[in-house]
Amino acid sequence: MKKLLLGLALAAAANAYAADTLHLYNWNNYLSDATAKRFEAYCKCKLVQDYYGDNEEMLAKLAAGAKGYDIVVPTGFAVQTLIGQGKAQPLDKAQLPNFKNMNPAYLNSFFDKGNQYSVPYAFTTTLLGYNETKLKELGILDKSNSWALIFDPAILAKIKGKVTVLDSQRELMSAALMYLGKPANSTNPADWKAAKDVILKAKPFWAAFNNQSYIKELTVGNIYVAFGYSNDMYQAQQDAKKAGRKFAINFNLQKEGNTLSIDNLVVLKDAPRKDLAYKFVNFMMDGQNAADMTNQMGSGNPNSAAVKYVKPDIAKIPAIFPAKADVARLQQLQDLKAKDRRELNRVWSEVKLK
Amino acid sequence: MLRNRLGKWLLSWPPLVYLTLFFLIPTTIMFVAAFRNPGDYGGLAPMYNIEDGKLVWDLTLDNFSRLVEEPLYFELFLKSIGYAGLTTLLCVLLAYPLAWLIATTHKKWRDLLLLMVILPFWSNFLIRIYAWMIILGPQSAFTKAVNWVVTGLGFEPIQLLFTPIAVMIGMVYVHLPFMVLPLYANLEKHDMALLDAAQDLGASAWQRFWKITWPLSLPGVFAGSALVFIPALGMFAIPDILGGTDSILIGNLIKQQILDTRDWPFGSVLSIVLTGGVLLIAGLGALVARKGAKRG
Numbered sequence: 306m307k308k309l310l311l312g313l314a315l316a317a318a319a320n321a322y323a324a325d326t327l328h329l330y331n332w333n334n335y336l337s338d339a340t341a342k343r344f345e346a347y348c349k350c351k352l353v354q355d356y357y358g359d360n361e362e363m364l365a366k367l368a369a370g371a372k373g374y375d376i377v378v379p380t381g382f383a384v385q386t387l388i389g390q391g392k393a394q395p396l397d398k399a400q401l402p403n404f405k406n407m408n409p410a411y412l413n414s415f416f417d418k419g420n421q422y423s424v425p426y427a428f429t430t431t432l433l434g435y436n437e438t439k440l441k442e443l444g445i446l447d448k449s450n451s452w453a454l455i456f457d458p459a460i461l462a463k464i465k466g467k468v469t470v471l472d473s474q475r476e477l478m479s480a481a482l483m484y485l486g487k488p489a490n491s492t493n494p495a496d497w498k499a500a501k502d503v504i505l506k507a508k509p510f511w512a513a514f515n516n517q518s519y520i521k522e523l524t525v526g527n528i529y530v531a532f533g534y535s536n537d538m539y540q541a542q543q544d545a546k547k548a549g550r551k552f553a554i555n556f557n558l559q560k561e562g563n564t565l566s567i568d569n570l571v572v573l574k575d576a577p578r579k580d581l582a583y584k585f586v587n588f589m590m591d592g593q594n595a596a597d598m599t600n601q602m603g604s605g606n607p608n609s610a611a612v613k614y615v616k617p618d619i620a621k622i623p624a625i626f627p628a629k630a631d632v633a634r635l636q637q638l639q640d641l642k643a644k645d646r647r648e649l650n651r652v653w654s655e656v657k658l659k
Numbered sequence: 660m661l662r663n664r665l666g667k668w669l670l671s672w673p674p675l676v677y678l679t680l681f682f683l684i685p686t687t688i689m690f691v692a693a694f695r696n697p698g699d700y701g702g703l704a705p706m707y708n709i710e711d712g713k714l715v716w717d718l719t720l721d722n723f724s725r726l727v728e729e730p731l732y733f734e735l736f737l738k739s740i741g742y743a744g745l746t747t748l749l750c751v752l753l754a755y756p757l758a759w760l761i762a763t764t765h766k767k768w769r770d771l772l773l774l775m776v777i778l779p780f781w782s783n784f785l786i787r788i789y790a791w792m793i794i795l796g797p798q799s800a801f802t803k804a805v806n807w808v809v810t811g812l813g814f815e816p817i818q819l820l821f822t823p824i825a826v827m828i829g830m831v832y833v834h835l836p837f838m839v840l841p842l843y844a845n846l847e848k849h850d851m852a853l854l855d856a857a858q859d860l861g862a863s864a865w866q867r868f869w870k871i872t873w874p875l876s877l878p879g880v881f882a883g884s885a886l887v888f889i890p891a892l893g894m895f896a897i898p899d900i901l902g903g904t905d906s907i908l909i910g911n912l913i914k915q916q917i918l919d920t921r922d923w924p925f926g927s928v929l930s931i932v933l934t935g936g937v938l939l940i941a942g943l944g945a946l947v948a949r950k951g952a953k954r955g
Binding site: 359361364365368386389390466472473474475508509511512513514517518522525526527640642643646647649650651653654655657658659 | 698701731789792821899902907911912915925
């Protein structure tokens with residue numbers, strides 16, 4: 306009996322393996338279970354996900370020769386890298402009827418003009434999250450719509466040691482550049498120097514450079530202002546609400562502009578199952594399916610057909626669904642040339658050491 | 660005799676090959692990378708190009724000159740050595756009495772005490788550091804107790820998390836067992852009759868320690884110091900998690916080069932200098948230890 310069961314189990318496993326399988330190399334927590342199940346039922350295939358924590362990790366793994374993935378989910382600049390390396394499959398739009406659902410504001414980005422290789426999947430903005438209650442007490446809540454909140458020493462004096470900023474040379478420098486009215490992608494040495502000076506003046510008032518725990522620190526009330534990603538701020542807001550804190554967390558875009566990160570679906574040139582990959586990409590551009598993730602984790606949604614399925618309280622948050630005027634102020638970070646990356650890192654080392 | 664030696668060789672070639680291969684290969688790659696240019700999409704630029712049918716090497720010394728020209732990096736090395744040195748010193752001061760206690764306790768309790776030293780290894784290192792975030796956070800009972808004392812003495816309340824103090828606490832906490840264990844292994848072998856003899860001859864407690872126990876324990880102190888100092892020098896996770904705006908160490912800079920900046924050549928140069936520095940320090944340590952051993 307035992308042997309029979311084992312045999313059956315093995316046969317079932319082998320069967321599952323032989324069945325049609327789509328391999329998705331995705332960010333952690335970037336596809337809801339419900340959506341995944343719906344897709345498996347729809348395509349009568351198995352969806353296997355593998356996860357990465359940042360673009361570099363994904364690029365490095367592919368560069369090292371990892372095979373077998375059908376789809377990856379790179380952020381803007383990494384799409385450029387994949388195209389440059391000849392790893393991205395040009396998309397046949399005839400197989401993607403749902404492409405018509407996409408919001409034109411998030412198409413035709415610098416990294417893939419005409420969306421020949423990629424379709425946008427979700428986006429985040431980089432912005433300020435804050436303890437609304439505390440800022441109101443301190444009389445600086447009206448400053449939360451400006452980068453001055455983390456860069457102007459006069460304002461910072463009231464929240465000394467209660468501010469964390471992203472430990473990211475690109476994001477922080479861009480915020481300082483936008484605060485100064487410069488383009489986020491400027492590589493002009495004079496602009497970088499000015500941005501560095503802004504950061505060095507503000508730094509003594511900051512508690513830490515922090516990518517890892519600002520959600521928690523905001524939620525428990527240890528810090529009042531965090532510079533980070535919109536979906537994290539949404540998380541912090543919800544967590545604080547659920548924990549019944551006496552204060553409220555909020556977040557919004559800054560008037561000088563914010564950076565926008567679009568994550569995209571890219572089919573790999575050496576994908577073993579391009580047919581399933583097309584099915585998946587088209588499936589995810591369906592309004593309902595696209596809305597699931599926004600409802601789950603508060604990510605921005607580049608799909609016009611999704612809006613009506615998004616929970617109303619999320620749909621009305623401007624930092625997640627920016628109005629047309631706000632979209633115009635969003636800037637995507639472009640990848641820097643090796644030489645500029647190196648120069649930026651020199652400036653950054655100075656920022657970190659002084 | 661010959662057969663005996665042959666047996667030894669047969670048994671030891673797998674670890675030897677393993678260590679040699681996996682030390683030599685990455686080190687060689689790193690060494691070559693140090694002379695190359697970074698690629699535009701990350702990684703490395705090609706080592707050579709074919710121009711008009713001719714082979715043109717694309718190698719450079721820029722990565723090294725950058726290190727020398729910029730005083731920033733030198734300062735960072737000094738700072739990291741300072742942090743690692745202080746960690747080692749604090750570990751010796753804390754571990755010595757503990758190791759002595761364990762070594763002189765009745766056998767019945769000794770294993771239990773040793774187990775308690777090793778216990779933290781059962782949970783992941785990062786989880787323990789995250790735990791310190793909570794302990795040192797402003798809302799914690801520990802921080803409140805510290806500040807109750809501090810304000811009681813008439814000072815301004817202090818912050819613990821995101822300060823160099825937090826980094827130091829984390830570093831000492833993580834590395835302490837690596838000092839306790841070799842020290843214990845050494846102290847346990849001491850012949851207690853020596854101390855009795857010294858006492859009979861009129862040596863004070865301090866003299867007994869300084870003239871007998873301390874010199875005899877030096878090999879243990881050196882072994883422990885090497886085990887603490889070297890990993891502490893390359894540490895990046897603790898300053899990342901517990902440190903504030905000025906807590907970057909050389910390990911963080913190297914990590915930045917490899918991941919954020921995608922400047923593998925410069926990251927390689929920094930690693931080579933770090934490895935060289937460690938070898939130098941270890942060599943000096945061994946020299947001092949040998950001298951100490953001869954004298955003892």
